[in-house]
Amino acid sequence: MSAVRVLLADDEHLIRGALAALLALEDDLEVVAEAATGPEALAMALQHRPDVAVLDLQMPGLDGVAVATSLRTGLPDCKTMIVTSHGLPGHLKRALEAGVRGFVPKTVSAQRLAEIIRTVCAGNRYVDPELAADAIAAGDSPLTAREAEVLELAAHGAPVAEIAERAALSRGTVRNYLSSAASKLGAENRHAAVRLARERGWV
Amino acid sequence: MSAVRVLLADDEHLIRGALAALLALEDDLEVVAEAATGPEALAMALQHRPDVAVLDLQMPGLDGVAVATSLRTGLPDCKTMIVTSHGLPGHLKRALEAGVRGFVPKTVSAQRLAEIIRTVCAGNRYVDPELAADAIAAGDSPLTAREAEVLELAAHGAPVAEIAERAALSRGTVRNYLSSAASKLGAENRHAAVRLARERGWV
DNA sequence: ATCCGCTCATGACATTTGTCATCGGGAGTC
DNA sequence: GACTCCCGATGACAAATGTCATGAGCGGAT
Helix, strand or coil: CCCEEEEEECCCHHHHHHHHHHHHCCCCEEEEEEECCHHHHHHHHHHHCCCEEEEECCCCCCCHHHHHHHHHHHCCCCEEEEEECCCCHHHHHHHHHCCCCEEEECCCCHHHHHHHHHHHHCCCCEECHHHHHHHHHHCCCCCCHHHHHHHHHHCCCCCHHHHHHHHCCCHHHHHHHHHHHHHHHCCCCHHHHHHHHHHHCCC | CCCEEEEEECCCHHHHHHHHHHHHCCCCEEEEEEECCHHHHHHHHHHHCCCEEEEECCCCCCCHHHHHHHHHHHCCCCEEEEEECCCCHHHHHHHHHCCCCEEEECCCCHHHHHHHHHHHHCCCCEECHHHHHHHHHHCCCCCCHHHHHHHHHHCCCCCHHHHHHHHCCCHHHHHHHHHHHHHHHCCCCHHHHHHHHHHCCCC
């Protein structure tokens, strides 16, 4: 059986380079392309048609999940996996919805990552147990679409008037949504609500 | 001349391992110790007495700058440098005050990092030009000690009453400080102020 | 000796937010 | 058809916040 062809996308050159070197030590893995941004990752993937795309979650342009979403239709045979520093529950959820087959934190060893790449390439899934537990504990977002949208706008510290304008809603409506969102999250005010929603990955 | 003895501290195993492997390829560099947390980095440094300590900025326990501060007195001959993903101006400032001799983003290549380690070990300093420019552009904090302290407490979304209690101030005073802080930062309200201060590394 | 800035406080006032009740329209379900 | 849920809105009221003037004590600088 020929080597697994891997695409590596991470904006941190230090990590990407080092990782490429380490994965190259594995006989059955071959890094066929590298990218530093989301759009670049997409382009490289379409050009080199790798078996597995290892994507950093946070990249300039498009994030890892967005790239995975595009690849799902653009290159359906390519398995995607996400590597990330910050393991927020919401990210995992978004990733799984995008058809990502592997989700690991950067705290794993290169050895372990290599194993997981093989696992994913074989058609299986792998999710870091700790992140999975967090995600399950966090549960689903109780927020409605509008509540989340308004909360998102409030995250920048904008006053109600500005949120209302941007969302094309009346001020009263905005306040109602913020109020109900905060109450659903058990927060004392909108800002604590933003913080909580962020932690759980709901915004 | 014998090889430069390097301590590597980063909580992300993937990066630390990969980096150690790459630096080992350089004839004149030798990784003598690795650590995944701040306290561990400190202990390993005192035990192995490296020439250069390469510290990740964000680590559990103690962050890179805190470790550098301790090393300055505990192991004065050890040169320290910081490697980071997020290059906030304030971090650089804090680092330089802590006697750090090198400050680089993780977007550099391993090759480049090796060069910088040599530079630092030779007694010179190195600061990433782009981060330096940002830091200069951001300038010094216009906030007084108390303003910064109160803003810090406000960052968690706490209401004035709670901030007042925690800072042992009257509510009115807290509001005055928040108001003046926001006005100095050109922010419309305390939350936008928190955001701005965060971006510039002033809290 | 004087001035200035930081700290901490109070009071008053306008504005913004949070909360609640209530309404109508639409989409989906049983 | 009745029911429920989400969307969007209004009005009213209480509470929190932002703003300003003003004052006192303190310490450093000229």
